[in-house]
Amino acid sequence: MTWETVIGLEIHSQLRTKSKIFSGASTAFGSEPNTQACAVDLGFPGVLPVLNEEAVKMALRFGLSVNADINKNSIFARKNYFYPDLPKGYQISQFEIPIVGNGSIDITLDSGENKTVGITRAHLEEDAGKSIHDLYDDFTAIDLNRAGTPLLEIVSEPDMRSAKEAVAYAKKIHALVQYIDICDGNMQEGSFRCDANVSVRKQGEGLGTRAELKNINSFKFLEKAINIEVERQIDILEEGGSVVQETRLYDSIKNETRSMRSKEEANDYRYFPDPDLLPVAISDELLLEIKKELPELPTEKKLRFVDTLGLSHYDAEVLTSQKEVAEYFEKMIHQGADAKLSANWVMGDLSAALNKSQLEILDSPISSEELFQLISRITDNTISGKIAKDVFKLMWEGKGSVDEIIEKQGLKQMTDSSAIESIIDDVIANNPDQVQQFKDGNSKLLGFFVGQVMKASQGKANPKQVNQILNEKLS
Amino acid sequence: MSLDNKKVKEIAYLARLNVQDSEIEQTASELNNILSLMDKLGDIDTGDSEPMAHPLKMSQRLREDKVSEEDMSKEFQEIAPKTGKGHFLVPTVIE
Numbered sequence: 001m002t003w004e005t006v007i008g009l010e011i012h013s014q015l016r017t018k019s020k021i022f023s024g025a026s027t028a029f030g031s032e033p034n035t036q037a038c039a040v041d042l043g044f045p046g047v048l049p050v051l052n053e054e055a056v057k058m059a060l061r062f063g064l065s066v067n068a069d070i071n072k073n074s075i076f077a078r079k080n081y082f083y084p085d086l087p088k089g090y091q092i093s094q095f096e097i098p099i100v101g102n103g104s105i106d107i108t109l110d111s112g113e114n115k116t117v118g119i120t121r122a123h124l125e126e127d128a129g130k131s132i133h134d135l136y137d138d139f140t141a142i143d144l145n146r147a148g149t150p151l152l153e154i155v156s157e158p159d160m161r162s163a164k165e166a167v168a169y170a171k172k173i174h175a176l177v178q179y180i181d182i183c184d185g186n187m188q189e190g191s192f193r194c195d196a197n198v199s200v201r202k203q204g205e206g207l208g209t210r211a212e213l214k215n216i217n218s219f220k221f222l223e224k225a226i227n228i229e230v231e232r233q234i235d236i237l238e239e240g241g242s243v244v245q246e247t248r249l250y251d252s253i254k255n256e257t258r259s260m261r262s263k264e265e266a267n268d269y270r271y272f273p274d275p276d277l278l279p280v281a282i283s284d285e286l287l288l289e290i291k292k293e294l295p296e297l298p299t300e301k302k303l304r305f306v307d308t309l310g311l312s313h314y315d316a317e318v319l320t321s322q323k324e325v326a327e328y329f330e331k332m333i334h335q336g337a338d339a340k341l342s343a344n345w346v347m348g349d350l351s352a353a354l355n356k357s358q359l360e361i362l363d364s365p366i367s368s369e370e371l372f373q374l375i376s377r378i379t380d381n382t383i384s385g386k387i388a389k390d391v392f393k394l395m396w397e398g399k400g401s402v403d404e405i406i407e408k409q410g411l412k413q414m415t416d417s418s419a420i421e422s423i424i425d426d427v428i429a430n431n432p433d434q435v436q437q438f439k440d441g442n443s444k445l446l447g448f449f450v451g452q453v454m455k456a457s458q459g460k461a462n463p464k465q466v467n468q469i470l471n472e473k474l475s
Numbered sequence: 476m477s478l479d480n481k482k483v484k485e486i487a488y489l490a491r492l493n494v495q496d497s498e499i500e501q502t503a504s505e506l507n508n509i510l511s512l513m514d515k516l517g518d519i520d521t522g523d524s525e526p527m528a529h530p531l532k533m534s535q536r537l538r539e540d541k542v543s544e545e546d547m548s549k550e551f552q553e554i555a556p557k558t559g560k561g562h563f564l565v566p567t568v569i570e
Contacts, residue, residue, distance in 0.1 A: 017540045024543030033561035034552065038544035042551060054540035075528040076535075082491055084565040097528075131568060141562035268489055273528040281534035 003200045003237075005230050006207060007166045008120075008158035011173055012151050013183040014127065014191040015058045021126050021150035022049030022092065029189050037129070037144035043088035049276055051076075055150040056280060058182035059099045059124050060290050062152060065180050065297055066119050068103025070287060076124075076277040079269045084142050085129035093153075095271040098123030099280065100152075105176070106299060107168040108317050117169050118157030125151050146190075152182070158197065158207065163226035167219050170194050171321065174219075175298050178323045187217050194222050199243070200233045208233070209243040213257055215250050225250035229257045301326055309339040318347055324361045331368035332375075341375050349392050366395050373402040382406060383413050387459050414460045417469065420453070423461065424469055427452045438474055446470065477507045 020027055023040035040047045063070050077095035100122035106114045129144035154173060160166040174192055177183035185192050199210035213229055216222045228250075233243050248257040296304070298320045305316035320326045325346065332342045350371065354364060366374075374391060377383050383391065383406060394405045406412055414420055427449060428435055438445040446467075453466045478486075483503045487494040494502055548561065557564040 019538075019540055019542045019544075024538070024541060026542045026544070032548075034548045034563065035546040035561070036544075037551070038547065039551075050538040051535050052540050053537035056537060073528075073534070080489070084563075084568060132562065133568065135562070136559065136564065138567060139557070139559070139564040140566070140568045141559065141564055143562055268485075270489070275529065277529075278531060278533050278535040279528050 002203055003230075003234050004203050005160075005162055005226075006158045006199050006201060006210075007160035007163070007226060008197040008210075009154075009156045009160070009166060009170060010195040010197070011154040011156075011170065012127075012193045012195075013154065013173075013177050013185075015055050015150040015152055015182050016184055016191075017052055017054045017058070017150055019052060020148035021052050021055045021124065023148055025148065027149050029191075031145055033141075033143040034145060037147055041087070041144055041148040049092060049274075051277065051280065052150060055124060056099070056282075057286075057290060058150075059122065059152050060282065060287065061180045061182055061294060062122055062154070062177065063100035063103065064287070064291055064294060065176055066100075066103035066105050066122075068119060068122070069101035070282060071097050071099055071101055072282050073097065073279045074099040074123075074282075075279050076274045077271045078274045079125075079271055081269060083128070083131075084140060085131045085144065085147065087129070087144065087147065091126060091128065092274055092277070093125035093271075094123035096273075099282070105169070105172055107165065107172050108313075109168065110164060112313065115159075115165070117159045117165075120155045120157050122152050122154045125153055127151050152177075158199075163223040163230070166196060166226055167223050170222060171219060172298070175321050175323065179295060179298055181295075187219075190217070193217065196222065196226055196229075198226055198229045198233070200230055200237065208237075209245050211243065211245065211257070212247045213250050214247055214260070221250060221252050224252070224255055225257060228255055232257065298323075298326075305339075309333065311339060311343055315340075315343045315347065319343060322361070328361050328364075328368045332372045335369065335372045337372045337375055338379055341378065342372075345371060345375055345392075349389060353392075353396055365398060366392070370395060370402060377402055377406065381413055381415055381462060383411055384459065384461075384463055386454075387411050387413065411460065413462050414457055415462050415465065417465055420457070420461050420465050421469055421473075423453055423456045424449075424466070424473055427456060428473060435474065446474075449474070477510060478503055 014027075015021075017027060019025060020041060023038050025038040025041055026036045028036065040049060060070060074094055075097045076092055078090040079093045079095070080090045082089055098121045102121070103119040104116050105119060106116050109115055127146050127149040129142055129147040132141040132143065135141040156169065160169055174185050177192070178185045183191055187193070194216050196213045196216065197210045198213060199208035201208040211229060211233070213225050216225050229248065236243055247260045249260050250257050302313075302316040302320045305311045305319060306313055311319070319329050329342060329346050332346070333339060350361075350364065350366065354361060374388055374395065377391075378385050378388050391402060391405050391411060394400070394409070395402065399405055400408065431449075431452070434445050434448060438449075449470050450463065450466055453461055453470070454463070480499045480503050483499055483506060484494070487502075552558045552561070552563070555563050
């Protein structure tokens with residue numbers, strides 16, 4: 001029996017405003033507990049929420065980036081529930097009419113095909129505080145610094161059919177919110193959080209009962225959590241049982257999902273319009289202004305890389321999937337670097353070195369200017385691509401600039417054809433058997449000769465010249 | 476619309492109100508009186524009126540994104556029932 005997986009994601013992305021959504025307290029991360037929680041955030045009697053203009057603009061930036069319907073009059077509602085990190089006893093959110101309505105975004109699947117994922121809505125709300133359970137034995141400690149931080153909750157349609165698709169979508173949204181500069185995307189600090197609604201069904205049937213997975217703080221865990229939950233649901237159904245609609249926590253250490261017992265009682269949030277807040281009116285002028293300010297979006301950038309720089313769709317996709325990577329690459333191009341060569345270096349050696357050192361591209365010890373210089377030394381034939389890899393390593397270790405390293409290590413490419421010729425003559429003289437075989441028609445042996453020459457020149461001979469001269473001498 | 480005892484218990488739980496079993500009957504009857512009073516609103520013909528999310532016909536004023544609040548954690552912590560190392564402390568919440 002084949003089961004089909006159905007996934008929808010709810011992404012909470014913290015908006016990078018300076019102050020909170022309804023108060024003038026700071027949103028900076030990592031301050032001493034409760035020093036950024038004012039009377040409004042603490043839910044003191046008599047306080048009034050006043051909406052942050054920037055949070056509204058950021059929501060609109062997102063809405064326009066996913067071609068969504070913008071609701072010209074959206075409504076804030078109270079979502080009622082009790083939890084110690086929610087001082088008011090309700091979260092101010094949007095229910096009936098969210099600021100951003102229906103939209104969509106394209107994702108690229110492993111096969112290279114594009115798929116459109118529907119976005120149901122995106123609404124503004126306030127974040128809750130943090131409960132710390134392991135600080136005291138007999139108490140839960142509450143830090144309300146995060147309470148009131150603006151969130152944009154982005155809800156997708158149940159359009160994803162595998163964990164991989166869900167990750168591709170989440171990554172796309174992650175890149176987008178950073179491109180349009182509304183969220184720092186930091187998953188460790190919780191600025192970008194994913195909940196996954198997962199269900200399975202037999203092909204062609206209606207939607208199955210879903211479980212909501214929470215506590216997922218990386219793309220890797222998102223994929224694992226969905227896969228393990230799908231397995232669990234299929235096991236239950238194949239044994240004749242039924243899936244219970246509930247919230248489940250993902251445990252990354254045990255790689256399992258488990259029921260959140262504390263939330264087992266049927267949630268009844270009793271939403272109602274917040275009498276403290278009036279409907280939010282969006283003018284056409286404001287929308288136009290925000291549209292004008294939007295930067296080039298990842299998809300537009302990708303197409304431009306393909307159309308004007310001649311990159312493959314794959315390369316363009318990888319380079320634009322992170323704003324900082326795209327910017328690094330574009331700086332190289334602006335200095336006149338070859339596009340394909342730059343793409344190869346950024347996606348190859350640079351990205352591997354960054355991964356190995358667990359660094360982000362912004363912290364790269366080799367700047368875009370320096371990498372540009374390195375590849376210019378390849379294109380102007382000063383060094384070969386192979387030697388460039390060694391130079392790259394030395395640059396990474398801080399051993400000096402490109403030209404200093406080439407000079408100091410004597411890595412300059414040998415382009416003097418008479419010098420190359422003399423090495424080739426030696427190689428031919430020392431390998432009479434191979435020469436005979438080559439002349440008898442074993443053309444594969446050319447590689448052998450090139451290898452010998454490169455070895456003899458310590459990798460410094462210009463490969464193009466070596467090939468050319470060898471062909472002449474052996475024919 | 477009227478509420479039975481079971482619904483009243485449910486609402487009391489959601490509101491974290493400690494309504495004793497002996498009080499349920501009376502609470503239900505009182506709540507139902509209030510609800511039937513509210514039902515009178517249904518007699519008014521609102522067919523021509525646009526639904527409103529707020530009784531005021533105005534839109535929300537927006538605030539400039541500026542940090543204007545100072546750290547008053549000391550004052551707030553002083554009036555909290557229990558605190559420790561800058562945190563508010565509450566009975567253990569088991570997840």
